[in-house]
Amino acid sequence: MTKRIVVIGGGAAGASAASRARRLDPSAEVILVEASNMITHGPCAIPYYVEGIVKDKKMLVTYTAEEFERERGIKVFINTVAKSIDVDKKVVVLERNGKEFSIEWSKLVIATGAIPAKPKVDGVDAKNVHVIRHPAQVDELYEAVRSAKTVAIVGGSYLGLEMAEAVVALGKKVILIEKEAQLLPKTLDSDMADIVAKEVESKGVELHLSESLKEIIGNHSVKAVATNKNVYDADLVILATGVKPNVELAVKSGIKLGITSAIDVNEFLETNIEDVYAAGDVAEKKHIVTGKRVWIPLAPAANKEGQVAGANSVLGRFLRFPGVVGTAITKFFDMFIARTGLGEEEARMHGFNVESKLVKVRTKAHYYPKGSYALIKMIVESGSGRILGVQIIGWEEAVAEYINVAALAVEKGMTIDDLFFADIGYHPAVAPVWHPLIVAARVLSHGRF
Amino acid sequence: MTKRIVVIGGGAAGASAASRARRLDPSAEVILVEASNMITHGPCAIPYYVEGIVKDKKMLVTYTAEEFERERGIKVFINTVAKSIDVDKKVVVLERNGKEFSIEWSKLVIATGAIPAKPKVDGVDAKNVHVIRHPAQVDELYEAVRSAKTVAIVGGSYLGLEMAEAVVALGKKVILIEKEAQLLPKTLDSDMADIVAKEVESKGVELHLSESLKEIIGNHSVKAVATNKNVYDADLVILATGVKPNVELAVKSGIKLGITSAIDVNEFLETNIEDVYAAGDVAEKKHIVTGKRVWIPLAPAANKEGQVAGANSVLGRFLRFPGVVGTAITKFFDMFIARTGLGEEEARMHGFNVESKLVKVRTKAHYYPKGSYALIKMIVESGSGRILGVQIIGWEEAVAEYINVAALAVEKGMTIDDLFFADIGYHPAVAPVWHPLIVAARVLSHGRF
Numbered sequence: 001m002t003k004r005i006v007v008i009g010g011g012a013a014g015a016s017a018a019s020r021a022r023r024l025d026p027s028a029e030v031i032l033v034e035a036s037n038m039i040t041h042g043p044c045a046i047p048y049y050v051e052g053i054v055k056d057k058k059m060l061v062t063y064t065a066e067e068f069e070r071e072r073g074i075k076v077f078i079n080t081v082a083k084s085i086d087v088d089k090k091v092v093v094l095e096r097n098g099k100e101f102s103i104e105w106s107k108l109v110i111a112t113g114a115i116p117a118k119p120k121v122d123g124v125d126a127k128n129v130h131v132i133r134h135p136a137q138v139d140e141l142y143e144a145v146r147s148a149k150t151v152a153i154v155g156g157s158y159l160g161l162e163m164a165e166a167v168v169a170l171g172k173k174v175i176l177i178e179k180e181a182q183l184l185p186k187t188l189d190s191d192m193a194d195i196v197a198k199e200v201e202s203k204g205v206e207l208h209l210s211e212s213l214k215e216i217i218g219n220h221s222v223k224a225v226a227t228n229k230n231v232y233d234a235d236l237v238i239l240a241t242g243v244k245p246n247v248e249l250a251v252k253s254g255i256k257l258g259i260t261s262a263i264d265v266n267e268f269l270e271t272n273i274e275d276v277y278a279a280g281d282v283a284e285k286k287h288i289v290t291g292k293r294v295w296i297p298l299a300p301a302a303n304k305e306g307q308v309a310g311a312n313s314v315l316g317r318f319l320r321f322p323g324v325v326g327t328a329i330t331k332f333f334d335m336f337i338a339r340t341g342l343g344e345e346e347a348r349m350h351g352f353n354v355e356s357k358l359v360k361v362r363t364k365a366h367y368y369p370k371g372s373y374a375l376i377k378m379i380v381e382s383g384s385g386r387i388l389g390v391q392i393i394g395w396e397e398a399v400a401e402y403i404n405v406a407a408l409a410v411e412k413g414m415t416i417d418d419l420f421f422a423d424i425g426y427h428p429a430v431a432p433v434w435h436p437l438i439v440a441a442r443v444l445s446h447g448r449f
Numbered sequence: 450m451t452k453r454i455v456v457i458g459g460g461a462a463g464a465s466a467a468s469r470a471r472r473l474d475p476s477a478e479v480i481l482v483e484a485s486n487m488i489t490h491g492p493c494a495i496p497y498y499v500e501g502i503v504k505d506k507k508m509l510v511t512y513t514a515e516e517f518e519r520e521r522g523i524k525v526f527i528n529t530v531a532k533s534i535d536v537d538k539k540v541v542v543l544e545r546n547g548k549e550f551s552i553e554w555s556k557l558v559i560a561t562g563a564i565p566a567k568p569k570v571d572g573v574d575a576k577n578v579h580v581i582r583h584p585a586q587v588d589e590l591y592e593a594v595r596s597a598k599t600v601a602i603v604g605g606s607y608l609g610l611e612m613a614e615a616v617v618a619l620g621k622k623v624i625l626i627e628k629e630a631q632l633l634p635k636t637l638d639s640d641m642a643d644i645v646a647k648e649v650e651s652k653g654v655e656l657h658l659s660e661s662l663k664e665i666i667g668n669h670s671v672k673a674v675a676t677n678k679n680v681y682d683a684d685l686v687i688l689a690t691g692v693k694p695n696v697e698l699a700v701k702s703g704i705k706l707g708i709t710s711a712i713d714v715n716e717f718l719e720t721n722i723e724d725v726y727a728a729g730d731v732a733e734k735k736h737i738v739t740g741k742r743v744w745i746p747l748a749p750a751a752n753k754e755g756q757v758a759g760a761n762s763v764l765g766r767f768l769r770f771p772g773v774v775g776t777a778i779t780k781f782f783d784m785f786i787a788r789t790g791l792g793e794e795e796a797r798m799h800g801f802n803v804e805s806k807l808v809k810v811r812t813k814a815h816y817y818p819k820g821s822y823a824l825i826k827m828i829v830e831s832g833s834g835r836i837l838g839v840q841i842i843g844w845e846e847a848v849a850e851y852i853n854v855a856a857l858a859v860e861k862g863m864t865i866d867d868l869f870f871a872d873i874g875y876h877p878a879v880a881p882v883w884h885p886l887i888v889a890a891r892v893l894s895h896g897r898f
Binding site for chain 2 (some may be wrong): 012020023024042044045048049053054056059060062288298299300301303304307311318319320321322323324325326327328329330331336338340365366367368369396397398400401402403404405407408409411412414420421422423424425426427428429430431433434435437447448449
């Protein structure tokens with residue numbers, strides 16, 4: 001048999017892995033297996049499709065299976081479920097249209113992504129209860145939101161907030177329920193999250209923090225949702241209660257999970273089984289600040305891990321994936337929210353002595369019109385001044401871009417002195433002469449600069 | 450005598466130095482000497498005041514002399530010219546209202562900035578020939594532009610372009626003359642500058658490259674400008690022909706200049722004379738990429754150098770100024786232009802083996818509306834892939850912010866691999882999943898990723 005690379009999962013990581021393998025070894029046969037009817041699908045677009053900002057459903061995918069086959073020479077099996085892997089015989093059993101068949105592989109890349117973590121409460125399978133994960137299921141949601149009057153969104157993470165924007169924009173009442181005492185609990189410290197909460201409420205969202213879903217009430221169709229504190233009328237429920245690594249196939253095939261319950265991989269994205277790689281949301285990553293294993297399922301890392309696994313599947317130890325620092329961006333209407341590195345409590349949990357400041361800074365020179373302000377929280381290690389994390393809220397897109405400057409600073413172990421003296425650019429229409437990030441570094445210097 | 454810090458020059462560096470000295474040593478007497486009638490004046494604002502975007506002339510200064518005296522406890526001598534320095538007796542001779550007087554200093558900070566480099570041609574002192582450097586002279590220019598019909602701007606650098614925007618916005622005809630074969634010759638490589646030139650011409654500017662000013666024609670009042678190639682009718686001339694370090698006072702006081710003809714300083718901003726510091730546009734800087742001395746007069750460095758010189762003047766070797774990588778941002782209407790590090794030719798001149806690519810990249814996810822594109826030129830060292838410089842043109846403010854990410858990458862010696870795998874954030878409304886800078890790094894990888 002010629003070298004055959006089989007990639008399971010056609011999302012960001014899988015499509016990226018298949019493309020790289022094909023590109024770097026044109027002699028290899030590359031097969032991409034996808035359970036749904038589309039590949040290169042991005043869940044990030046779903047809220048904006050539902051909102052009506054993204055007009056064409058075709059835009060939710062980057063390439064069709066046909067394009068992938070024709071332009072890249074990759075065999076794509078859509079509507080095909082991987083049932084089991086025999087890692088000794090190097091065979092994967094697939095099922096399509098109810099029929100099972102096996103294919104052999106020389107190298108296997110598991111990129112089965114993440115799946116919604118549905119809460120285990122009564123009524124969760126009722127009609128008009130939706131989870132968001134895959135564009136293949138988006139049409140139903142699109143219609144359901146339009147026919148609804150009151151939508152209960154369960155979960156105040158990225159997706160919950162982004163869906164809240166979509167539903168509010170469509171003129172519907174939103175009840176947003178979050179079990180933690182703050183929005184975006186994995187993303188922001190509570191002082192920053194409080195600012196987001198105010199904005200969310202100012203757009204008419206009825207926000208209920210510290211309430212957990214207990215039951216979805218209604219026969220067949222939703223009538224209300226019950227939390228540990230109250231009952232709220234609603235005729236549609238959107239569950240944005242998080243995701244978990246889709247490891248079922250891996251587990252039953254003897255592929256080892258890490259401490260986060262995602263697949264354990266080394267920097268080459270090799271699993272414990274020879275010739276089997278894992279990439280994307282199904283795989284664990286290293287956190288560059290702590291050196292510890294984390295599971296942060298986000299598209300940029302998934303795309304890059306796909307590159308690494310795909311390249312290494314044909315060339316051996318060709319690329320390394322260095323890890324992540326937890327950079328993420330979201331928005332709610334015109335409020336942009338971004339973070340990188342460790343949060344304040346998170347940093348303490350990892351044993352750092354921490355100092356932080358939350359500053360409010362103008363985004364343009366004081367004399368230049370149309371400036372707004374940004375809120376920046378910077379978290380540093382006491383003494384060394386090493387920047388451990390940054391969180392940003394602002395009302396201009398450019399503010400979200402600050403987070404990439406901060407991400408490099410965190411990744412490179414820069415201190416507040418390093419950032420203060422970094423040669424950050426200035427133009428009055430773009431930033432004040434003291435860039436907002438420099439101001440944040442400065443207030444942490446205890447008057448040294 | 451109590452410790453007395455005298456700072457000569459009330460611009461960015463001087464005001465910053467005086468403030469730091471005062472803050473870090475409340476027992477010291479701090480005197481700020483300024484030749485004009487205002488301090489903390491920013492020349493960066495002048496084009497936008499002339500254009501009418503900045504409405505209030507008061508906005509051109511950050512603090513008045515009164516505020517500085519009252520709020521910061523700094524003695525401010527405005528309208529006071531420093532005539533000479535006796536470095537042995539530690540005395541500076543000042544002149545105010547035609548009267549000379551001397552003051553002693555314990556430490557001296559020279560922050561005399563830069564002055565326009567006026568071309569030596571006939572007619573350069575005619576009425577209606579303006580240079581741009583100091584807000585104190587802006588009223589005349591403001592009126593002159595409004596009464597003009599055709600304005601010849603000499604010099605296609607930042608200031609020339611920014612003034613061209615202002616004058617076009619006021620509905621006047623602009624003839625822009627640049628002696629080099631491209632716009633922004635110290636800022637952009639010619640391939641990038643060509644893109645700027647197209648945009649400049651599309652706004653109606655009559656652009657004449659590779660032409661140098663030979664004469665300004667007219668008795669008292671300007672009638673035309675002559676270049677080495679042509680004569681152009683014009684009733685107002687704006688000279689944006691660059692600046693030079695304002696070192697006259699330093700030179701006659703025995704303070705040593707560096708190879709760039711700006712004041713030679715070490716990383717503590719000490720000059721060759723004990724107890725004399727120099728900061729801002731009057732001082733040379735180290736280029737972090739080449740390790741060589743450069744003169745790049747820009748406000749962010751000036752402000753930070755002021756901090757360093759001010760702090761060190763009272764605390765000794767307390768802060769270091771690490772140098773610059775030449776980050777700069779300008780704009781022409783809604784086109785933002787930014788650069789950092791070395792240009793392609795510049796890198797070659799410094800002995801680097803260089804590769805570069807110019808890429809055109811979408812600024813948002815393909816499905817997200819209102820995205821535009823950015824042009825990014827990345828210059829790397831062949832072999833190592835170390836990023837030496839980045840140049841960016843785009844039509845969104847957020848694109849200008851990319852340059853700060855690039856600046857950190859250049860400053861930290863990051864390679865294209867480092868940048869590609871950096872944990873840059875993603876949200877469809879903010880950037881594509883492959884951030885434009887990552888795309889630029891990627892195309893330079895020769896298919897490795």
